[in-house]
Amino acid sequence: MRDEFQIWVDAVCEQVRFWPDRKGIEKELRIHYEDHCRALERLNYEPKLAAERSLRAMGNAQEVGWALDRIHKPWLGWLWKFSEGTLLMLVLIVLWLTVSAGGVEQLIFRTRQQLEWTDPPAWADHVSLECGDVYLAPGEVRETGGNVEAELRFWVKVREPVPDFQPWELEVADNRGAVSFREWGDGRRQTSGYLEWERVPYWGWTRHQMTLRLILDYRPDWVEVSAPGGGRDWVLRAEWEEEP
Amino acid sequence: MKIDKSLMSGSTTLLILSLLAGEEMYGYQMIVELARRSNRTFELREGTLYPILHGLEADRLVTVREKEADGRTRKYYRITRKGRRALEEKKAAWKYFAEQVDAVVNSASLA
Numbered sequence: 001m002r003d004e005f006q007i008w009v010d011a012v013c014e015q016v017r018f019w020p021d022r023k024g025i026e027k028e029l030r031i032h033y034e035d036h037c038r039a040l041e042r043l044n045y046e047p048k049l050a051a052e053r054s055l056r057a058m059g060n061a062q063e064v065g066w067a068l069d070r071i072h073k074p075w076l077g078w079l080w081k082f083s084e085g086t087l088l089m090l091v092l093i094v095l096w097l098t099v100s101a102g103g104v105e106q107l108i109f110r111t112r113q114q115l116e117w118t119d120p121p122a123w124a125d126h127v128s129l130e131c132g133d134v135y136l137a138p139g140e141v142r143e144t145g146g147n148v149e150a151e152l153r154f155w156v157k158v159r160e161p162v163p164d165f166q167p168w169e170l171e172v173a174d175n176r177g178a179v180s181f182r183e184w185g186d187g188r189r190q191t192s193g194y195l196e197w198e199r200v201p202y203w204g205w206t207r208h209q210m211t212l213r214l215i216l217d218y219r220p221d222w223v224e225v226s227a228p229g230g231g232r233d234w235v236l237r238a239e240w241e242e243e244p
Numbered sequence: 245m246k247i248d249k250s251l252m253s254g255s256t257t258l259l260i261l262s263l264l265a266g267e268e269m270y271g272y273q274m275i276v277e278l279a280r281r282s283n284r285t286f287e288l289r290e291g292t293l294y295p296i297l298h299g300l301e302a303d304r305l306v307t308v309r310e311k312e313a314d315g316r317t318r319k320y321y322r323i324t325r326k327g328r329r330a331l332e333e334k335k336a337a338w339k340y341f342a343e344q345v346d347a348v349v350n351s352a353s354l355a
Contacts, residue, residue, distance in 0.1 A: 025294075028271065028319050032290060035272040059291025067295035071302055 005033055005051070008061045015065025018077035025068060033058060118209060120155045125238060130231035132158035138238035139211065141219060148219045152212040152238050170227050172212065174220040256296055258338055259286060261323060261331040264306060268322040271297065297321055305330050 009029050013022040033054050040050035058064070120126070120135035127134050139151025154170075214223065222239040263274055263281075271293055278286050300306045305327035311320045323331070 031318055032272045057290055059289050064291035071295055071298040
């Protein structure tokens with residue numbers, strides 16, 4: 001008799017044109033039928049008779065199928081599926097854009113601030129890599145609280161994303177060899193001098209600009225900056241004119 | 245007492261929503277409960293119940309969740325806020341309808 005139920009439920013589901021709903025309908029009707037069988041068996045019906053009665057109570061398979069088909073309209077079902085698919089795709093696109101832009105934090109950072117890209121000056125030290133261009137120029141040198149604060153301006157223009165190019169893992173050295181610095185993406189620092197790294201809002205996914213602020217107890221003559229990757233070794237130098 | 249099925253067909257949604265107003269239920273439970281509360285006057289057929297339930301779900305008058313009980317995962321139907329509003333409207337319409345039927349029936353017996 002269990003097989004007869006399968007025949008019945010198959011006949012119901014055949015009428016439902018929106019096939020993705022058929023499995024759920026079959027499961028619900030099967031549980032209902034089994035509930036009814038068990039209830040009758042508890043009333044001391046023979047299992048075979050209980051199954052017969054339960055199946056009869058389910059009604060005419062075609063009529064049930066037609067009634068369900070009127071509710072599970074194919075166009076409505078496919079429209080719903082299409083909406084789900086579109087929503088999923090939108091979420092994936094937003095995620096991809098977020099990751100490409102350098103993370104959620106940076107995405108918020110970028111949208112909150114006025115984005116202004118300043119082109120590097122023509123006299124900035126420059127290196128062309130396979131993936132793009134990197135520029136370094138000396139900024140202001142100020143004396144603050146007995147220290148010397150030397151600014152460096154750093155630009156990265158990446159034409160093609162290259163996985164091994166890590167412009168944030170900077171290595172900085174000055175003419176006295178007193179500064180040794182590495183900066184990782186997660187903010188860990190290893191320095192014998194003191195270096196502040198302020199990231200300036202950047203525009204797009206391929207252009208980055210930042211200010212490196214070096215705080216020393218002397219005025220540096222020059223500072224060299226390098227980073228791993230990019231197809232070849234490179235070092236950029238920023239030189240300050242000597243104090244008059 | 246046997247009643248004409250056509251009398252029941254227009255009120256099936258009202259009966260189902262009334263059942264669900266008290267607690268969430270699964271399909272078979274609704275049939276048993278309806279028969280019990282009506283002294284077996286209303287014996288809903290399975291083939292009638294599920295299209296109505298799925299229609300109520302499509303209209304967002306009920307929501308469905310799967311719940312495990314006695315080792316079986318069943319679909320439980322729960323009335324929504326929109327469903328409760330629809331129930332109140334259907335109750336009012338039914339009350340008015342029953343009053344008007346009574347009025348006509350009683351006036352005929354008085355004449």
